[in-house]
Amino acid sequence: MLRDVEASDADAYVRMRCDPAMMAELGGPLPRDGIEAKVDTDVRRTRADEWWVSMIVPDAAAPEVVAGTVALWSHEEGEEAGLTEIGWMVLPEFxxxxxxxxxxxxxxxxxxDDGRxxxxxxxxxxxxxxxxALCRSVGFTLVGERNTTFAGRDLRTNHWRIDPSTGLR
Ligand SMILES: CC(C)(COP(=O)(O)OP(=O)(O)OC[C@H]1O[C@@H](n2cnc3c(N)ncnc32)[C@H](O)[C@@H]1OP(=O)(O)O)[C@@H](O)C(=O)NCCC(=O)NCCS
Known part of the structure; x- marks a missing residue:
């Protein structure tokens, strides 16, 4: 199941975002220093229902144990303002x-279901x-390749898109 991110998820953020293996495809590990600020922002924006930052919970009886995260947000600045993006990470043991x-x-x-x-x-x-593989099997369509900025790094990425009202498999 998914639940909203909480301040106590900072440890999981560190294990995901500051780990060289987890970040190998995302430009390398991020500095430890910025993690609390990032969690705080994600918690605040999620509580405000502006972004959806969720933790993946394997066992509903133990919601503090997380397997990873999935996030949905719309870009607010620049040429891509209004573009909605989804991102995900799962910890190695899961x-x-x-x-x-x-x-x-x-x-x-x-x-x-939300529609916005x-x-x-x-x-x-x-x-x-x-x-x-995940994008393909969930029903995304491959648009092509492009450069994408993630946490200030320029990455060579694929571009996938899906209309969740018609495209989900
Ligand atoms: C990428 C990541 C999220 C996958 O998480 P996961 O829970 O292991 O993925 P799933 O088990 O749901 O598998 C998703 C698909 O990937 C495939 N897959 C899983 N591991 C794979 C691997 N090592 N190589 C190739 N395909 C793989 C699965 O078969 C499945 O495809 P299918 O539906 O066609 O069978 C996880 O490895 C991760 O967090 N990696 C580091 C951070 C990262 O790269 N984040 C994503 C940035 S876009």
Missing amino acids: QGHGYAKRAVRDMLERAR WGVVHAFPGVTNAASN
Whole structure:
């Protein structure tokens, strides 16, 4: 199941965003220093229902144990203002069990039912085999390749898109 991000998820953020293996396809590990600020922003924006930042919870009876995260947001600045993006990460000990795929599908079903987000875009690295497989199997359409900025890094990515009201598999 998915639940909203909380301040106590900072440890999971560190294990995801500051780890070289987890960040191999995302430009390398991020500095430890910025994590609390990022969690605070995600919590505040999610509580305000402006972004949806969710933690993936394998066992509803233990909601503090997280397998990873999935997030949906609309860009607010620049040439891509208004573009809705989805992103995901699953911790190494939970990878390969379908958590990312289920979480992305759950988030897109929620977006479809909410109706405000429109077409949703995803930008996995061109060599990110698992994320590109996930996009294909959930029902995204491949638009092509492009450069994408993530946390200030320029990445070579694929561009996938899906209309959750018609495209979900
Ligand atoms: C990418 C990531 C989220 C996948 O999470 P996961 O829970 O292991 O993925 P799932 O088990 O849901 O599998 C999703 C798809 O990827 C495939 N897959 C999983 N691991 C794979 C691998 N190592 N190589 C190739 N395909 C793989 C699965 O078969 C599945 O495809 P299918 O539906 O066609 O069978 C996870 O590995 C991760 O967080 N990696 C580091 C951070 C990252 O790259 N984030 C994504 C940025 S876009």
